[in-house]
Amino acid sequence: MTKIEGLGDWKRTQYCGEVSDKEIGNTVTLMGWVRTSRDHGGVIFIDLWDKTGIVQIVFSPQVSAEIHSRGASLKSEFVIAIKGNVRPRPQGTENTALPTGKIEVVVDEMKVLNESETPPFELDEEQIGEEVRLKYRYIDLRRERMQKNLLLRHKATQETRKFLTEKGFLEIETPFLARSTPEGARDYLIPSRLNPYSFYALTQSPQLFKQLLMVGGADKYFQLVRCFRDEDLRKDRQPEFTQIDMEMSFVEKEDIMEISESLMKRIFETAGHKIKTPFTKITYDEAISRYGVDKPDIRFGLELKDITDIAKQTDLKIFHQVLEKGGIVKAINVSGGAETLSIKVRNDLIEYIKGFGAGGLAWIEVKADSCHSPIVKYFKEEQLNRLKEVLGTKAGDLILIVADNKQITNTALGSLRMKLAEDLGLLKDVEPFSLVWVIDFPLLHYSMEENKLEFAHHPFTSPVEEDLKYLDSEPEKVKSKAYDVVLNGTEIASGSIRLHNRALQEQVFKTVGLSKEETEEKFGFLLEALKYGAPPHGGIAFGFDRLMAIMMGEDSIRDVIAFPKTQKGICLTTKAPSSVNEKQLKELHIKLDK
RNA sequence: GGGGUCGUAGUUCAGCUGGUUAGAACGCCUGCCUGUCACGCAGGAGGUCGCGAGUUCGAGCCUCGUCGACCCCGCCA
Numbered sequence: 001m002t003k004i005e006g007l008g009d010w011k012r013t014q015y016c017g018e019v020s021d022k023e024i025g026n027t028v029t030l031m032g033w034v035r036t037s038r039d040h041g042g043v044i045f046i047d048l049w050d051k052t053g054i055v056q057i058v059f060s061p062q063v064s065a066e067i068h069s070r071g072a073s074l075k076s077e078f079v080i081a082i083k084g085n086v087r088p089r090p091q092g093t094e095n096t097a098l099p100t101g102k103i104e105v106v107v108d109e110m111k112v113l114n115e116s117e118t119p120p121f122e123l124d125e126e127q128i129g130e131e132v133r134l135k136y137r138y139i140d141l142r143r144e145r146m147q148k149n150l151l152l153r154h155k156a157t158q159e160t161r162k163f164l165t166e167k168g169f170l171e172i173e174t175p176f177l178a179r180s181t182p183e184g185a186r187d188y189l190i191p192s193r194l195n196p197y198s199f200y201a202l203t204q205s206p207q208l209f210k211q212l213l214m215v216g217g218a219d220k221y222f223q224l225v226r227c228f229r230d231e232d233l234r235k236d237r238q239p240e241f242t243q244i245d246m247e248m249s250f251v252e253k254e255d256i257m258e259i260s261e262s263l264m265k266r267i268f269e270t271a272g273h274k275i276k277t278p279f280t281k282i283t284y285d286e287a288i289s290r291y292g293v294d295k296p297d298i299r300f301g302l303e304l305k306d307i308t309d310i311a312k313q314t315d316l317k318i319f320h321q322v323l324e325k326g327g328i329v330k331a332i333n334v335s336g337g338a339e340t341l342s343i344k345v346r347n348d349l350i351e352y353i354k355g356f357g358a359g360g361l362a363w364i365e366v367k368a369d370s371c372h373s374p375i376v377k378y379f380k381e382e383q384l385n386r387l388k389e390v391l392g393t394k395a396g397d398l399i400l401i402v403a404d405n406k407q408i409t410n411t412a413l414g415s416l417r418m419k420l421a422e423d424l425g426l427l428k429d430v431e432p433f434s435l436v437w438v439i440d441f442p443l444l445h446y447s448m449e450e451n452k453l454e455f456a457h458h459p460f461t462s463p464v465e466e467d468l469k470y471l472d473s474e475p476e477k478v479k480s481k482a483y484d485v486v487l488n489g490t491e492i493a494s495g496s497i498r499l500h501n502r503a504l505q506e507q508v509f510k511t512v513g514l515s516k517e518e519t520e521e522k523f524g525f526l527l528e529a530l531k532y533g534a535p536p537h538g539g540i541a542f543g544f545d546r547l548m549a550i551m552m553g554e555d556s557i558r559d560v561i562a563f564p565k566t567q568k569g570i571c572l573t574t575k576a577p578s579s580v581n582e583k584q585l586k587e588l589h590i591k592l593d594k
Numbered sequence: 595g596g597g598g599u600c601g602u603a604g605u606u607c608a609g610c611u612g613g614u615u616a617g618a619a620c621g622c623c624u625g626c627c628u629g630u631c632a633c634g635c636a637g638g639a640g641g642u643c644g645c646g647a648g649u650u651c652g653a654g655c656c657u658c659g660u661c662g663a664c665c666c667c668g669c670c671a
Contacts, residue, residue, distance in 0.1 A: 040627060056631070076622095129606085186670085229670065237670070415666095
C-alpha cells in the first residue's frame with residue numbers, strides 16, 4: 001500500500017511547465033500528476049504534469065535506495081509533491097520537443113498526495129469516444145486539448161469584459177428565474193414552492209431585461225450570460241449555452257456593428273488570429289438568392305442560380321408541375337463534377353436532398369460540345385446554351401438542379417452546397433475565418449404550418465421607417481433593423497434596433513394577430529415601460545460557445561464547454577436529470593402522471 | 595415526432611458467406627534493464643460481443659424489439 005501524506009508545510013515553488021534553465025542548481029518543490037514513467041531498472045524518469053505542462057523528474061538510486069524504490073511504485077495519475085534539484089540534462093539527452101526539455105529535476109524527497117485508479121482511457125490518446133470522455137469528464141479535462149480550449153475560452157471572456165468595460169459598458173446581472181413568455185423556444189419551467197401552481201421560466205435570453213435596463217438609463221449594458229432553451233439538441237446547440245449579450249441606448253445599427261466588429265477582432269486576437277474588418281455585408285434577400293440560406297459561407301463559390309425562366313421553356317413535366325404551384329427552379333454548377341461525382345455519389349446526393357423535403361435532384365453533365373443527362377432530351381439546344389451561360393460552365397462540369405417551392409428549393413440546394421464544399425474539399429485553401437453581416441431581414445414571415453404571420457427575429461425588433469407604410473397592406477414586405485453575424489456559415493450573433501415607441505410596438509403586435517388583451521397579458525410590463533421615457537436602443541447577442549468552437553477548430557460546442565450534455569440532455573458525469581423524492585414533489589404541489 | 599450511423603477486452607479497432615478455443619495495438623500486471631521521453635526486452639491476466647426475444651443443428655454476424663451515444667430533418671423568435 002502506498003502511504004498517502006498531507007501537504008504539511010510544503011509549498012509549491014513553481015508550476016511544472018515553468019521550470020527552466022534559470023533554476024539550474026536550485027531546489028524546487030513541484031506538485032502534479034504522474035503522467036508517464038520510464039523505469040530503466042536503475043534510473044526512473046517520470047513526466048510530472050500540471051496545467052502548465054510537463055517536466056521530467058528523475059528518481060535515482062544514487063540519491064537513495066528508498067527514494068528510488070518509492071519512485072518505482074508510482075502509477076499513472078498519482079498526485080505527488082516532490083522536492084528536488086534542477087540540473088541540466090546530460091549532453092545529447094535534451095528533449096527539444098518539450099519547453100522544459102533542457103532540464104530535469106532530481107528528486108530528493110517525495111510525498112504521495114493521492115493515489116489513482118488506472119484511468120479509463122489514455123490521456124495522450126486523441127481518439128477517445130465521447131461517451132467515455134463525458135462520463136469521466138474530470139479526467140478528460142486533464143488532456144491537452146481540453147486544457148487548451150478552457151484556457152482560450154477564459155482568455156476570450158476576460159478580453160470581452162476588458163474591452164467592453166473600456167468602451168463604457170456596465171456588466172449587469174439579470175434574473176434567470178423569469179416569467180414564461182409565449183414567443184420563441186420552449187421554456188424550461190421551474191415550479192414555485194411559495195406560489196403554488198405557478199412557474200418560473202429559465203430565461204431564453206435576457207432580451208426583455210436588457211431593454212428594461214435601457215429604460216433604466218444603463219446606457220451601455222453587457223453580460224456573459226447563460227441562456228436556457230428546451231429544444232432538440234445538435235452539435236452546436238446545448239440546452240444551456242452562453243451569450244455575450246449587449247445593449248446600447250441612443251444608437252443606430254451602424255454603432256452596434258462597429259462595436260461588434262472591434263469586439264470580434266479582440267477576441268480572435270486572444271487566439272492569435274487576425275480577422276478582416278469591417279465584415280462583408282450581404283442582405284437577407286441576396287443571401288437566400290445566392291446561397292439559399294440566411295447564414296451563408298461566402299468563402300467559396302458554388303452559388304445558386306435561378307433558372308426558372310429556362311425551366312419554363314423546357315418540356316420537362318416535373319418543372320411545369322412545380323411552376324404551376326408557384327415553385328422555382330434553381331441550380332448549382334460543380335466544377336469538374338462530371339468526373340468527381342460518380343453516379344453512386346449523385347444518388348446519395350438525391351437522398352440527401354430528399355431529407356429537406358425536395359422531390360429530387362436532376363443532373364446534367366456538360367461535355368465539350370454536348371450535354372449528357374437523362375433529362376437533356378426535354379431541353380432544346382438554345383435552353384441548354386442559356387443554362388450553360390447562366391451557370392458559367394465548362395466541359396467536365398456537372399449541373400445540379402432542384403425544382404420545388406421557394407423555401408424547400410433554397411434550403412435543399414443551400415445545404416447541398418455546404419455538403420459539397422465539405423466533400424469536395426473546397427474549404428481547404430480558403431481563409432480560416434470569414435465574418436459576414438446579414439442585414440435587411442424581413443420583419444415578419446408567413447408560417448405555412450401555423451397559417452399566420454410570425455416574427456422573423458423577435459417581437460421587439462424595429463421595422464425600417466420607410467417600410468412602415470406596408471405594415472397593413474403588405475406586411476411581408478416590411479424590412480427590419482435586424483442583423484446577424486455569420487462565421488463560416490454558422491450564425492454566431494443576432495441583434496436588432498428595438499421598438500421604443502409604444503404605439504408602434506402595439507401596431508406590430510396587431511399585425512401578427514395578437515390582441516390588445518393578449519399583448520397586455522404577455523408583455524404588459526414591457527409596454528408599460530415603454531410609456532416612461534424609453535430611449536431609442538438596440539443590441540446584439542453573440543453565441544459564445546459557437547464562436548469559441550469555431551475559433552478553436554472544434555466541430556462541436558461540447559468541446560468548449562466543461563460539462564456539456566448529451567443529445568438527450570443528460571449529463572453523463574452527474575447523471576442529471578434524475579427523479580426526485582415524494583417530499584420534494586409535495587412541497588411543489590406536483591403529482592406525477594405516470 | 596422522423597431518418598441515418600454506431601455499440602466486440604480498460605481504450606482504439608479488426609472479426610470474411612452464420613461454423614473449432616473471438617483477435618491486434620495501446621493500456622494493465624509480473625520480472626529484467628542506469629539516459630529514457632511512443633523507452634526497450636521476456637512473460638501474463640483481461641470478453642454479459644449494449645440488453646431481450648426470434649430464426650437456425652449452430653448467431654459477434656441474420657430478423658424483430660429495446661437501451662445508449664452521435665449526425666441530420668422537423669424544432670430552435
